[in-house]
Amino acid sequence: YYLFVVNNWPGGLVRLDFGSSILNSPNAISLGNFGGNLSNNAEGIQLLKVNGSWLAIIVGGYPAGGIASQILKLDFGADISNTAPVPTNWGNIGNMNYPIDLHIFQENNNWFGFTLNSENQTLTRFDFGIDFSAPPSATNLGNIGNFSGPTGIFAINDNGFWRVFITNSVYGTKFTRLDFGSSLLNAPQVVDLGNIDNLFIRPRDLII
Numbered sequence: 001y002y003l004f005v006v007n008n009w010p011g012g013l014v015r016l017d018f019g020s021s022i023l024n025s026p027n028a029i030s031l032g033n034f035g036g037n038l039s040n041n042a043e044g045i046q047l048l049k050v051n052g053s054w055l056a057i058i059v060g061g062y063p064a065g066g067i068a069s070q071i072l073k074l075d076f077g078a079d080i081s082n083t084a085p086v087p088t089n090w091g092n093i094g095n096m097n098y099p100i101d102l103h104i105f106q107e108n109n110n111w112f113g114f115t116l117n118s119e120n121q122t123l124t125r126f127d128f129g130i131d132f133s134a135p136p137s138a139t140n141l142g143n144i145g146n147f148s149g150p151t152g153i154f155a156i157n158d159n160g161f162w163r164v165f166i167t168n169s170v171y172g173t174k175f176t177r178l179d180f181g182s183s184l185l186n187a188p189q190v191v192d193l194g195n196i197d198n199l200f201i202r203p204r205d206l207i208i
Contacts, residue, residue, distance in 0.1 A: 002080055004045060006058060011042035013056075013074075017081070034074065034087040041067045044102035044115065050131055054080040057132075059099035059115045061092070069096035071115070073132060094124035094138025101153045101205065103164075104128075105184060112184065116150035118170050123147070125185075145176045145190045152205030155184065164188070167203040175200065 001018035003026065012033045016026035033039075042060035049055075054076040061069035069092045074085040097120040104113040104126075111128035113136075121143045128136045149170020156163055162180040174195050178188035 004047060004056060006042045006045050006060075008042055008060075009040050011038045011040045011060065013038060013042075013045075013058075015081075015083075029083065031083060031085075034072075034085070037072055037087040037089045039067050039070055041065065041098065043098075043100045046102050046104045046113075048104060048111075048132075050111075053077055054082075055132055056085070057102065057104060057113070059096065059102050061096070062098045062119070064098070064119060068092055069099055069117075071096070071099070071126070071136075071138075090135055093136065094126065095120070095122065095140040096124055096138075097122070099124065100151050103153050103155050105155065107183060107185065114153060114155075114164070114184075116147070116153055116166065118149050118151060121147040121150065123150070144188065145178055146192055147176065148174060150176075152203065154206050154208055156208050162186075165206055165208065167200075167206055169200075169202040169204060173200045173202060175203070 001022045003016040005014045013031040015029045018024045018026045039061045041062035045058045056074040058072045061067045071090045073088040076082045076085040097117045099115040100118045113126040115124050123141045126136045126138045148168040151169050152167040162184050164178040166176040168174045175193040177191040180186045180188045
């Protein structure tokens with residue numbers, strides 16, 4: 001078992017090696033920042049296995065603090081314990097501005113992703129193609145959910161109907177649901193759930 005942790009400042013990646021049981025005390029291995037490719041204000045990470053290779057996709061960067069927003073690919077090859085993955089910095093695509101969380105999904109053999117931009121209150125969608133080998137394209141979908149400092153995102157397929165839940169906390173505190181229907185590539189309908197029972201205080205992330 002392996003666990004990957006993103007350090008926000010200074011930016012870096014740490015791998016925890018648990019061995020054959022998640023109950024073991026892990027060994028921590030610092031993988032560094034890959035020659036500066038993993039910037040400060042690093043944030044969301046998702047790990048994927050594509051065509052036999054392990055890939056980590058990471059977003060981060062805070063322009064207001066002088067750190068350019070970016071999306072980074074780390075290619076570990078067939079061995080996830082590789083301590084020298086190959087970095088590919090795709091830079092700022094899709095008008096990212098402090099991207100905080102990340103959700104990557106596959107549809108019709110192509111890979112896509114969403115990231116939340118906390119500073120400009122928008123959602124960016126990535127198109128990675130079939131295998132992440134080419135630079136992705138990205139589209140900033142704008143503030144389609146009346147976001148207020150969006151931080152956490154989770155997508156779930158509800159009996160064939162895709163719903164995306166988002167926490168908002170930086171400039172306000174509320175909960176948003178985007179209803180995409182049969183495809184996450186559709187234009188969603190927005191449901192503003194507000195601050196349910198006034199129990200949310202700067203919510204950061206969520207899981208269903």
